[in-house]
Amino acid sequence: MATDPDQIDENFYDQLKKHYSIDEIVELGTFIGMNIGYHTFYGTLDFYPMFSPDGRLIDQDESRKIYGTEVKSLTGRGT
Amino acid sequence: MLNIQPIPIEEVKDPELLELMAQAKELGVPDEEFILVLARVPSYAKPILKAMLMAHTQGNVSHSLKEMMRIQLAKFAGDPYFSQLRSKKALAEGLTEEQITSASDDYEDNPHFSEADKVALRFSDQMYLDSQKVNKAFYDEMKQHYSDAQVMELGAMMVLHYGMQVFMRTLHPKSSSN
Numbered sequence: 381m382a383t384d385p386d387q388i389d390e391n392f393y394d395q396l397k398k399h400y401s402i403d404e405i406v407e408l409g410t411f412i413g414m415n416i417g418y419h420t421f422y423g424t425l426d427f428y429p430m431f432s433p434d435g436r437l438i439d440q441d442e443s444r445k446i447y448g449t450e451v452k453s454l455t456g457r458g459t
Numbered sequence: 460m461l462n463i464q465p466i467p468i469e470e471v472k473d474p475e476l477l478e479l480m481a482q483a484k485e486l487g488v489p490d491e492e493f494i495l496v497l498a499r500v501p502s503y504a505k506p507i508l509k510a511m512l513m514a515h516t517q518g519n520v521s522h523s524l525k526e527m528m529r530i531q532l533a534k535f536a537g538d539p540y541f542s543q544l545r546s547k548k549a550l551a552e553g554l555t556e557e558q559i560t561s562a563s564d565d566y567e568d569n570p571h572f573s574e575a576d577k578v579a580l581r582f583s584d585q586m587y588l589d590s591q592k593v594n595k596a597f598y599d600e601m602k603q604h605y606s607d608a609q610v611m612e613l614g615a616m617m618v619l620h621y622g623m624q625v626f627m628r629t630l631h632p633k634s635s636s637n
Contacts, residue, residue, distance in 0.1 A: 388629035393462040406499045413622030421614045424593040
């Protein structure tokens with residue numbers, strides 16, 4: 381849904397229905413839609429995790445050094 | 460026929476959801492088709508619909524501008540359903556089809572749009588097409604026209620509506636998609 385929504389077609393929904401109820405598919409679809417929206421927007425806001433991988437509370441400068449400036453999940457999107 | 464069928468409206472019994480449906484009907488966005496798909500999961504339907512209505516109609520940024528951004532996003536999402544809906548409130552405010560069309564096309568060259576309108580339309584234009592362009596320089600430009608709260612208001616509106624537009628796009632059988 382995020383990278384190639386054309387792949388989410390009738391056949392895909394038929395496959396989903398073998399494993400999930402209709403209500404569960406609606407739940408997943410809205411959850412994914414919200415996450416597509418939020419992660420892209422938040423990726424543009426240039427803020428970083430509050431904690432280091434080992435659990436220390438860190439400031440944004442240190443976090444940026446640890447986690448990098450590129451939002452990897454967005455790389456190549458929109459091209 | 461959608462890949463997930465809406466439930467019959469008679470099956471909606473939750474008074475809060477019925478009230479939100481009435482608000483959506485008055486606005487015109489979203490209409491019953493989407494809501495009745497969502498209504499299969501009332502615990503999701505209520506907060507999502509409430510947030511969509513709030514983000515679209517409340518806050519401190521022009522509703523008509525948000526409506527142009529919403530339709531622009533729906534077109535980019537390839538969703539024929541949401542892109543054809545129109546806010547009755549925005550139309551009553553004077554929003555025209557010419558403005559809506561321009562907002563998704565040549566808005567940068569349209570002298571009828573203010574610089575504030577144009578940067579907001581660029582916000583929605585770039586967010587899901589090329590989010591790398593929505594960078595510090597872009598936000599600095601946004602802040603010349605909008606407060607931080609207004610930027611977040613526009614961002615949250617886009618998030619909610621675009622997310623549901625992408626989901627709705629997948630629900631239309633490909634043979635009936637525009």
